[in-house]
Amino acid sequence: MSAVANPGFSSLLSGRPLRFIAGGALIVNGMFPALWILFTSLKTEAELTAKPITWVPHAPTLSNYMQAFSDQPLHIFLFNSFMVALLSTGLTLLVSVLAAYALARLNLRYRGLILSLIIAVSTFPLVTLLVPLFEIMRTLNLLNTWVALVLPYTVLSLPVCTLMLVSFFEGIPRDLENAAMIDGCTRMGALFKVVVPLCAPGVFTAGILAFVNAWDEFLLALSFNSNPTLRTLPVGIQLYQGEFAFPWPVISAALVVGIVPVAVLIVIFQERVVSGLTAGGIKG
């Protein structure tokens, strides 16, 4: 985000106080829900049901976090989410680096057609494949395994990551690769020793997008992995609701635990993520 003013609207609101209000509105819109959940997670049951409701917790407590881990195996949900997200991110990167290299560097006859196909796949509604994927995973005995999620999540992120990497690879001068090959690298060696390291920021950004996609997915995780030891975080989090009770402070604590990993990624790599997201239209 450059600091260059866009005079179209900015001069309308260029006064300092107005800028302050605009910034405040943006921050409240973006942060308030997460902040509110954080506040809720620190409240006692008694404070929560006090009327009128309090905003900032009066007597912050961490007991809800303890309970979130003891009521349900939250650490197992976290572990499953991490493993599924990491495995699918790794697989997505490997497959899309190879495909993107072919599309960026080799003079393919059907390059345009392949790129159109990839764009078409990127808009594909994975929900509609719930039934056949369920059947396939069932036949292959893959229900209640990480693989049942890793494969679809890889396909979910593959088009976007490939398109992104194609444009990154095209920005690397061919001379560098040629020089490496003269020095005795194979073409694949040149790809992994020269092109990928030079594109590290791009590869990394693609990885973050793939990770967030996998971390967020709910429907397939809900449908394929119902075994308690294989539930991912979004699926596990529903289990805190009892038949009649809805322990909001404990649910909030579990939500905070689930938000933190992705929030840390976003805070550290915000600029890269923004550039990656806006490089091409991506599902949101």
Added chain:
Amino acid sequence: MTNTSTLIAARPADRGPPAWTRWLDLGDRALAVVLLAPAAILLALIIVYPVLRLGYTSFFSLSLTSGLPGEFVGLENYSLMLEDPVFWETTWNTVLITLITVPGALLAGLALALLANLPFGVQWPVRLSLLIPWALPLSFAGLIFAWFFHSEYGVVNDVLNRMGFEGIIWFNSPNWAFAAICLTIIWKTSSFMALIILAGLQTIPRSLYEAADVDGAGRIRQFFEITLPLLKPSIVVALIFRTITALQTFDIPYMMTGGGPGTSTATLAMYIHQNTVSFLDLGYGSALAVVMFALSMCVTAVYLRAIRTKE
């Protein structure tokens, strides 16, 4: 690339790569096949075969609860569907959610982008405020907003009370529940829209506005005659992606209302999930999915055409 190949062939053997990698030194065409194969295999397994299978299964009566093998029933699943009021209700809800939340997210996203484009001294809080809603899982957003709209202890009703209005029991009435779901979806998706539009805004050359100033065009006119037309390409792409994801809406209503009261806020994706996973009625679930597939292919066709005209 032919030059390099001869160079590689001509180099002394002792400087060559380890022998086990030498099979990778292929011609362009063979190399392309090897490099594209993993992606092609994955797409074939997870998309192409399932799509064919989907169409095929939709002509069968296949229920896993009965334990019987599938029986070919032709178009029976489809004729059942046409007479199924829940199919029509969930489809209508899905279309309505799309028609409300896509323009809603566009307008909210446009407003957020215009605000974020102001010359702030510090950029990171603004950037983060747009990224956090995008990164928050949809299912989490659904739970968080269910708590926001809680009739007794929710912050929305608290604010309404403070402003002198009566609190609303959001999830007891179909219309209010629907409104709460739409607001949540708009909040969740508008930030991504804003990021795309903001990137578009930042490519508009400043000189255009300076020229318009010289010509005496006002701010509002500049917005409609410079900003909006130049934003159109980025808006079109964002809109189409948003439309396709809106047709698949599942997480937020599932978490907020579970489709209730009754089936008044259930979406087509929720109905597919229910038929497949809860009722194990794969034939009917497939027929429902074919409908959603058709809806979304229409949008994709529009998208591919829009991209082609852009080039």
